[in-house]
Amino acid sequence: MVADLFIAGSDTSxxxxxxxxxxxxxKPSVLQKARQELLDVIGTERQVQESDIHQLPYLQAIVKETMRLHPAVPLLLPYKAKTDAEVLGYVIPKGIQVLVNAWALGRDPDYWTEPTEFRPERFLGSNVDYKGRDYEYIPFGAGRRICPGLPLAVRMVHLMVASLPNASVPSL
Structure with a gap:
């Protein structure tokens, strides 16, 4: 079981x-902004470290935007209604399994301006986070059933993405 958890966490990351x-x-302009942020904060003398991530808001925004548009698990684990409930005018009877479509939530025009566009800037200065408190953005789920791999995934994805801007910017 532990092996399955690690494999699931590394594969989705x-x-x-x-x-x-x-x-x-x-989006070469986004890549260039990420590269400049890394040069300004980290420089060229060393590799990015986990402790540097909090100083890289644009990198964090890129990761959040990627998870918004491309959640690793588009349909979250099924929930079973313990009691009858009403959600947005729909009655959900007790015992019914409910699937939450994180992919559709991340592309909902009621919550996101230009929802199909990759725009990391939307997360700069925003309090929206992936910890399950903002229901328009739940790439890891929410509540008691939130993904247990969230801390590992967030660390690994930030570090892996931070290593990407060292490649040359493609010319279009």
């Missing part, structure tokens, strides 16, 4: 990093 890389290659 790698998938998220691949999506971040794809989005950065599609």
């Amino acid at each position: 790698a998938l998220t990093t691949e999506w971040a890389m794809a989005e950065l290659l599609r």
Whole structure:
């Protein structure tokens, strides 16, 4: 079981990093901003470390935006209603399984301006976070059923994405 948890955590982190890389290659201006932030904060003399991440708000915004557009698990684990409930005018009877579509929430125009565009700037100065308190953005789920791999995934994805801007910026 422990092996399954580590494999699931590393596989989803790698998938998220691949999506971040794809989005950065599609948006060279975003890649250049990330590269400049890394040069300003870290420089060229050393590798980025976990303790540096809190000083890299644009990098954090890139990771959040990647998780918004491309959640590693688009349909969260099913929930079973313990009692009858009403959500947005819909009655959910007791015992019914409910699937939450994190992919659709991340692209909902009621919550996001230009929801299909990769725009990390939307998270700069924003309090929206992936810890399950902001229901328009729940790439790891929420509540008691939040992903137990959240701390590992966040650390790993930030560090892996931070190593990407060292590659050359493609010319389009």
